[in-house]
Each structure stands twice: as C-alpha cells, then as structure tokens.
Amino acid sequence: MPELPEVQTIINGLNSKVLGKEITKIIELRPGTVYRQFPITSLDNIISISRKGKYIILQTSSNYKLIIHLRMTGKLIFENDLTKTSNHARAEIVFSDKTKLIFDDVRTFGKIQILKFNEEVPALINLGVEPLSEEFNIIYLKNKLKNRKAPIKNALLDQTVIAGLGNIYVAEILFRAKVHPATSANNIKSTKLERIVSETKIILREAIKHNGTTISDYRNVEDKTGEFQNFLKVYGKKICKCGAMIQKIKQAGRTTYFCEECQR
DNA sequence: AAGTAGACTTGGGGGA
DNA sequence: ATCGCCCAAGTCTACT
Known part of the structure; x- marks a missing residue:
C-alpha cells in the first residue's frame, strides 16, 4: 500500500477537501469493508484528520471516529458528483453538500472501522515511533x-x-x-x-x-x-x-x- | 519469545 | 492470441 509518504499526502488532501464537512451516511458497497460496532444516528462533522503510521484517523464532532487502512491498493478519492463511481468502489462516505469520498480498493484488503472516540485498536496502540519525530533517534x-x-x-x-x-x-x-x-x-x-x-x-x-x-x-x-x-x-x-x-x-x-x- | 510461512484477494504482465 | 503462472505499496494468525 501506500506507505507513510503516500498516507501523509492523502491526509494533506483530505484536510483541504473534507475537513469540517458533515457526514450524512457511510455506504458499504462490498460486505466486510466497514466495521461498525454501533449504528450512526446523528449527523457529524469531521473535526480532525490525522495519521498514525499508515492508519488514517477521521475524528467527528459527536464522539466517533473512522479509522481507515488502505493496505496494498486502497484509495480515497474525493468526488464532486454523487452519480459518479469508480471501478472498485468498496464504500462511500457521503457529505451533506453533495460531495463524497470513494473508498476504492482492487484487492479488498483495506478496511474502514467506526469506533467510539476513546476506543483504541491494538494495532494502533502497539505502533512504534513516528520516523519523522524526534523520538526516532x-x-x-x-x-x-x-x-x-x-x-x-x-x-x-x-x-x-x-x-x-x-x-x-x-x-x-x-x-x-x-x-x-x-x-x-x-x-x-x-x-x-x-x-x-x-x-x-x-x-x-x-x-x-x-x-x-x-x-x-x-x-x-x-x-x-x-x-x-x-x-x-x-x-x-x-x-x-x-x-x-x-x-x-x-x-x-x-x-x-x-x-x-x-x-x- | 522471536521469526516466518501462509492467508486474504484481484488484476496486470511476461512467457509458453 | 490465449492460457495460466507469478507477482504486487500490508498486516494478522498460527505455527515452530
């Protein structure tokens, strides 16, 4: 997949394209792509977009977060036209302003997890230091x-x-x-x-x-x-x-x- | 405990 | 041209 520089490039793009947008729904186009521990009932704004290692973290205003891993072939493509799709669209995050993010992934290894804001994932807890931080010495x-x-x-x-x-x-x-x-x-x-x-x-x-x-x-x-x-x-x-x-x-x-x- | 082969999955490319 | 084999940005699991 995308390694750190690719994920960082995606984070930078997401920050300019979707930060602050209101999520109206998350559509799972291929079963197994989106893990939900609980139903999403309210409308939520994306309040922060960040990365840990190769994991993408979208934090929302009402206490949940999306953790996205692209694995080998995953992509997050911003789309202005709701009628458009892509060859291997596995999920879509739809916004109230009629735009969306398409989660496209040929090999279907990539996943989107919906978690409570304070819920942790073992893989994320166990990550080593960020190579661009001073801790990496x-x-x-x-x-x-x-x-x-x-x-x-x-x-x-x-x-x-x-x-x-x-x-x-x-x-x-x-x-x-x-x-x-x-x-x-x-x-x-x-x-x-x-x-x-x-x-x-x-x-x-x-x-x-x-x-x-x-x-x-x-x-x-x-x-x-x-x-x-x-x-x-x-x-x-x-x-x-x-x-x-x-x-x-x-x-x-x-x-x-x-x-x-x-x-x- | 550390280390690694295997599994997951689809599609593109080089070779028979 | 077709077929089929090998390979691919990653990580989790199960085994030694």
Whole structure:
C-alpha cells in the first residue's frame, strides 16, 4: 500500500477537501469493508484528520471516529458528483453538500472501522515511533534492535519498531545508508544505525514533497499519481548507478532489492 | 519469545 | 492470441 509518504499526502488532501464537512451516511458497497460496532444516528462533522503510521484517523464532532487502512491498493478519492463511481468502489462516505469520498480498493484488503472516540485498536496502540519525530533517534533504534537477530530489513518493516515504513522505503533507506538488508539487526554498528536514522528522515521528507511514490495503484484524493518513483535508486531497478546488477532476494515473504557492491 | 510461512484477494504482465 | 503462472505499496494468525 501506500506507505507513510503516500498516507501523509492523502491526509494533506483530505484536510483541504473534507475537513469540517458533515457526514450524512457511510455506504458499504462490498460486505466486510466497514466495521461498525454501533449504528450512526446523528449527523457529524469531521473535526480532525490525522495519521498514525499508515492508519488514517477521521475524528467527528459527536464522539466517533473512522479509522481507515488502505493496505496494498486502497484509495480515497474525493468526488464532486454523487452519480459518479469508480471501478472498485468498496464504500462511500457521503457529505451533506453533495460531495463524497470513494473508498476504492482492487484487492479488498483495506478496511474502514467506526469506533467510539476513546476506543483504541491494538494495532494502533502497539505502533512504534513516528520516523519523522524526534523520538526516532539512534538511542531509540539501538534499544529496539538490541535483541533482534532477524535481518534489518524485516526489523524496519515491523510497525511496532517504526510506524509507517514499507517495502519500497525500507529498500531505499538501506541503499542510501549502505547497509546490507540481510545484516542481523542487533549486529549493526552505531555509525550505520545513525545513517539509517538520518536517511529515513531525508527520504520520507523528500517523498512527501513529491506527493509519494506511485508504482501502480496509489493515487492521492484527486486521483493523481505521486512523483517520487522518479527518484528511487534501488527498488524495482535492474542496474545500480555503480554499474553492478541490483540483486533481488526474498525476506519474510517480500522482495528486497539491493546492491551487493554499495551495501556491505 | 522471536521469526516466518501462509492467508486474504484481484488484476496486470511476461512467457509458453 | 490465449492460457495460466507469478507477482504486487500490508498486516494478522498460527505455527515452530
């Protein structure tokens, strides 16, 4: 799915398009997309739009919130015309001013949860630090990784270590930090950990500036692609800028791209 | 406890 | 051109 920069781009779009709007109904077009623990009876305004890791949180004025996860192929598309729809619309959030958000998701992994405002979700409670916050520093990372023998690639994908990284950005981070993805997490030198921390922040900020990375499905709320795919150095590449072939290996079921020459 | 294969699901692309 | 196999931005569960 969308990783942190893509989700942040969507948050920015939602803030300009739907903040303050009144929700009249939430339509589930495919069963299993929307989890409701209670019926929504009143009309509610969206009073805040934020993100934790890759989770989108819409807080409403009358004590409930929507937690949306896009997983691999989910999109939130703002639409001015209520009669319009999209190929894989799974749910719609309809507003009183005759606009709506379409939740479109080819692979149907994405979900919308409707929760009481103070209700917590285990996945959200257990999230690690935000990589762009000051809490994400070498002391934190060293402590989190000290007992982990698994490859650094797997550890950085673990949302309870850092919230928001995914397969593309972890590959790019390790490439720029010059760390081999199979290195045991607890066996990385401090200078390299420092590089991982600093490159993570740099890459994520750059990617947000370019509206995220579109490999295939990701779109922002205006149904537009991101541009950061033009700046990737290793993910999906065949040849490294050093001239060596980019290697592809499987780690924890995911494909890892890396350069044997540059990442040691 | 840590680590990982499998499951969920649809569609696009390279190859026979 | 068709068929069918492999692959994909993520995370939860169940097993060793």
